[in-house]
Amino acid sequence: MTEGTGRRTVLKVVAAIPLAATFGLLVSPLMRYLRPTIKPLDILGPSDQPKPLEDVSFTKGDFPEAWTCLPFMFSQTYKEYNPEGMEVRKIPGFVVRLPNDEIVAYSRICPHLGCIFNFVKDPEECLKGYNFKPEGPVFACPCHLSVYDIAQGGKVVSGPAPRPPRQFTVKTEGEKISIVSLEAGGIA
Numbered sequence: 161m162t163e164g165t166g167r168r169t170v171l172k173v174v175a176a177i178p179l180a181a182t183f184g185l186l187v188s189p190l191m192r193y194l195r196p197t198i199k200p201l202d203i204l205g206p207s208d209q210p211k212p213l214e215d216v217s218f219t220k221g222d223f224p225e226a227w228t229c230l231p232f233m234f235s236q237t238y239k240e241y242n243p244e245g246m247e248v249r250k251i252p253g254f255v256v257r258l259p260n261d262e263i264v265a266y267s268r269i270c271p272h273l274g275c276i277f278n279f280v281k282d283p284e285e286c287l288k289g290y291n292f293k294p295e296g297p298v299f300a301c302p303c304h305l306s307v308y309d310i311a312q313g314g315k316v317v318s319g320p321a322p323r324p325p326r327q328f329t330v331k332t333e334g335e336k337i338s339i340v341s342l343e344a345g346g347i348a
């Protein structure tokens with residue numbers, strides 16, 4: 161390399177520095193817009209999506225027969241601008257054994273306006289309390305009488321709810337049944 165070529169290379173590198181700095185100044189706000197809770201230069205950092213704090217566990221023996229329904233509380237962490245860097249919210253749920261022995265779990269927060277719904281085993285009781293007679297056990301909300309068919313994936317069968325309640329992922333390992341995560345989306 162001649163002395164002239166070396167000098168040109170140095171000058172090119174020096175000239176590129178403001179360009180790279182400008183690019184960085186543009187990219188950083190863009191990334192913070194897309195992922196507001198990441199640190200300014202932590203573009204490849206871990207996801208800021210809500211995460212479970214811990215699994216909730218049951219055993220198969222807790223569900224001796226079809227339509228056994230147990231309440232539980234699931235702790236979900238959300239990124240926040242506070243000293244801990246997160247907030248923990250408790251989400252009430254129901255875990256149910258279906259007649260085909262599948263174990264399913266749902267958030268009890270009604271997708272209509274966020275009330276906490278109930279498990280109603282008896283169709284007659286549902287008719288009296290919620291103005292709808294289902295085929296079998298359902299989830300039913302006391303606020304505006306939405307009814308969800310548990311055997312059909314939480315399908316709305318009566319009332320104003322726009323969609324089924326959010327589902328939890330359930331993992332089975334031997335006798336142990338764990339509720340490990342909540343379907344993505346808002347809390348309700």
Ligand code: FES
Pocket residue numbers: 270271272273274275301302303304305306319320321
């Ligand atoms: S909040 Fe449940 S039906 Fe309105």
